[in-house]
Amino acid sequence: MRTDDLIRALDADAHSRAMPLGSAWWVAAGAATGIAAVVFWLAIGPRTDIATAMHTMRFLAKFVFTTALAISAFALIRALSTPGASTSRAAAWMTAAPLLVVFAVVLELLSVPAADWGRRLVGSNMVVCLTFIPLIGVGPLAVFLAVLRYGAPTRPVLAGTVAGLLAGGLAATFYAAHCFDDSPLFVATWYTIAIAILAALGAIGGRLFVRW
Template sequence: MRTEDLIKALDADVRSKAMPLGSAWRMAVAVAAVVAAAVFWLTIGPRPDLMVAMHTMRFLSKFVFTIALGVSAFGLIRALSSPGAPTARATAWMALAPALVGVAVILELFAVPRAEWGTRLVGSNMMICMAFIPLIGLGPLAVFLWVLRHGAPTRPVLAGAVAGLLAGGLSATFYAAHCFDDSPLFVATWYTLAVVILTGLGALGGRFFVRW
C-alpha cells in the first residue's frame, strides 16, 4: 500500500470513530481544565492579593502569554492528530507566545535598571514554579495523550510533545494566578523551563503510548 493510500485509510478510520475527533478534543480541553483547576485549588490556590494584582498590567500579561501558548498548541495538536491534515499554519502560530514574551522581556530590560535584572529573573518562587506547573499539568497531559490515541497521528513523538505544550499552557495559566513573580524575565525563564518538562514527558508519552 502506498503512503498516500495509508494516510487516506487512517483519516477515514479517524472520521468513523464513535465521537468525531474535533468533539473529542473540545471535551478533552474541558476535562483537562477541570482536572487542572482541582489540583490547583487543592494545593496552592490563588495569591491572597489576587483582586489587587488583577489591576496591574504585569500580572495580566502572564495570562496573555500562557493562553497564547495553550491556544496555539491546541490548534497544532488537532492538526497533528489527523493524518494528512495541513500543519504549516498551526505551526507558524506556535511562534506567537515566545514572540510576546520576548517583546515583554525587551521592554522590561529598557524600563528596569540593570542592577535589578538578576533579582527580577530569579524572583522568589522559582522552585514552586518548577514544581507546580508540571504537577498541575500532569492530569491534562494524560487526557491529551489519551485523545491522541483516539486519533492517528503520523508523528506520535511530535504530537506528544505538543500535547505537553498544551498541558503546559493550561497549567501555567492556573499557576499564574498564584505566582507572586510578575516579571517577564521570570516568566520567560522559569515558566518556560517548567513547560519544557511537560513537553519532554509528552514526547515520551507519544513515543510509548501513542505510536501505532
C-alpha cells in the same frame, strides 16, 4: 500499501469513531481544564493579593503569554492528530507566545535598572513554579495523550511534545494566578523550563503510547 492509501485509511478510521475526533478534542479540553482547576485549588490556590494584582499590567501579561501558548498548541495538536491535515498555519501560530514573551522581556530590560535584572529573574517562587506547573499539567497531559491515541497522528513524538506544550500552557495559566513573581524575566525563564518538562514528558508519552 502506498503511503497515500495508508493516510486515507487512517483518516477514514479517525472519522468513523463513535465520537468525531474534533468533538473528542473539545471534550478533552474541558476535562483537562477541570482537572487542572481541581489540582490548582487543592494544592495552592490564587495569591492572597490577586484583587490588587489584577490591576497591574505585569500580572495580566502572564495570562496573555500562557493562553497564547495553550490556544496555539490546541490548534496544532488537533491538526497533528488527523492524518493528512495541514499543520503549517497552526505551527506558525506557535511562535506567537514566544514572540510576546521576548517583546515583554525587552520592555522589562529597558524599563528596569540593570541592577534589578538578576533579582527579577530569580524571583521568590522559582522552586514552587518548577514544581506546580508540571504537577498541575500532568493530568491534562494524560488526557491529551489519550485523545492522540484515539486519533492517528503520523508523527507521535512531535504530537506528544505539542500535547506537553498544551498541558503546560494550561497549567501555567492556572499557576500564574498564584505566582507572586510577575516579571517577564521570571516568566521567560522559569515558566519556560517548567513547560519544557511537560513537553519532554509528552514526547516520551508520544513515543511509548501514541505510536502505531
